[in-house]
Amino acid sequence: MKKINDGCRLLNLKQTARFLKKHDNYIILTHASPDGDTLGSAYALYYGLNETGKSACVLCPDVIPQKYGYFATKTDHVSRENATVIAVDVADKRLLGSLGDEFGDVVDLNIDHHISNVRYAKNLYLDSDASSTAECIFELLTVMGVNINDITAKALFTGIVTDTGCFKYSNVTAKTHIIAAQLYEYNIDAPEINRVMFDTKSRELLELERMVLDASEFHFDNRCIILPVTAEMQEKTGCSGTELEGIAVISRSVEGVVAGVTLKQVGEREFKLSLRTYPPLDASEICKKLGGGGHKAAAGASVTGTLEEAKQKVLSAVGEYME
């Protein structure tokens, strides 16, 4: 078995800055199902490299959602021969999706903040204390002495707010706020970015939320909520993919609930479980019982059967820890 970190060189901030100054013709890769951080980081790096006279392009394995259009513009073309390949916010080459076959084994530099990074690239800049990869890119551009434009600042701010739930989560540090303060010096229209990222939902998603709440159930003395997202609901509303992520957030926001269960139907007899827990419950432990895994507060698993069967399987696994 090949060691996953075989030959991966860890760089510090200055070494990474030197790397970027030395090379040219950058292809910057984002992860699949792109979010604000992978896109914000990729485009901020793209604009930064452009400022220093380098050629660069951004490649995303999936279609970039329109809402990021205020910074995710058309980039230059960079030939794949002799290109320097950078992956940003991509902890594992498997997350490169459709770009994985072509680029998975030839990433020259990986810039990331995930502690779970599997070290697949030739060089890695990893700051697992950073709230977001965008925070790393901000520091990198600062160390490089690169001029930050308004659009670069918008991309960076988007990466930071989307990965921190607008400064809400435990990954935020004093440094995150100091960087935010510096980005406010640019013309970024932060309230509008925040509105688009956090206070906008489609009519279809509102309709789906209504259906999900109608079908919700409480168990274990209201300490567990189940939110079913059936195939029928998804078809009727046309909501799918990342749009549905907010449902799991609802499941952990109800007072008294320590286990928030979202069951999204992905096949005729297959459900994707998203489990959100509060201590002493450990979501990863419970999901392991169901053949899945994840973090302490958020984990997932694949559960087969009808909706009723899937519910029972999950309730039985959760029940073992409900004391």
Add this chain to the structure above:
Amino acid sequence: MKKINDGCRLLNLKQTARFLKKHDNYIILTHASPDGDTLGSAYALYYGLNETGKSACVLCPDVIPQKYGYFATKTDHVSRENATVIAVDVADKRLLGSLGDEFGDVVDLNIDHHISNVRYAKNLYLDSDASSTAECIFELLTVMGVNINDITAKALFTGIVTDTGCFKYSNVTAKTHIIAAQLYEYNIDAPEINRVMFDTKSRELLELERMVLDASEFHFDNRCIILPVTAEMQEKTGCSGTELEGIAVISRSVEGVVAGVTLKQVGEREFKLSLRTYPPLDASEICKKLGGGGHKAAAGASVTGTLEEAKQKVLSAVGEYME
């Protein structure tokens, strides 16, 4: 007619600090229906004055919601004779609620950030560029050289996040983030404060939201949403008062909606309209037509009739601007 600002002396930050150092026996008043900013400001000031050896107490016209218990503790007793009365985050003496009769005309110092402040106190420190009164109190304690404790920092952080929607709104400035960064140096458990303030809703409120969504209606090609909160819904779920504020937020978060209408039943034939708009619509202009008023993006009015009649009145007023 008596001029409302007759005899109100405007103080700057240093003068306010001097005022606080000079006097003693402080009674600190919050506004009625207390929120995180009025409470956070009052308690931070209380702890700060305590640190300098002054006697102080906090008086709130209403019961303080339990969720603020991590900083809103029992304060000293201060005799009303010879007391120095301070009102924080109270823009108008009418907002003192049940404390208005006793204290409305004897406020010695008013510390506030509302540009609409009616200057009812003897002395006023007003910083309308501050995101929150808590931001003013932080600066005040800093200028006074007062030691900030963890609990003081928690109170200040709560005031800032609750008035800014966790750094989401347009009142946030670079300074807000710089202060947040400084507060992170204390043991404040910011993620937990944010969770309690933003990601916690009661089971009853979830149930009410479900009912409201079930009864929601779109009009004018989906550019207007109506969310009815009937007396029956409020009775069935037991939700009322400030708990219902989140409903109006939903009304302005739907993509494509430029007029979000929340109609909360407050009497058999009376509804409280909360209107949230996006440009070019002007909520205050529309509400004025209905005998109410407010701001450009958020305004209100009282509408009489059955729910159907109230809806028609609002739709007709909104319709005049829907082109």
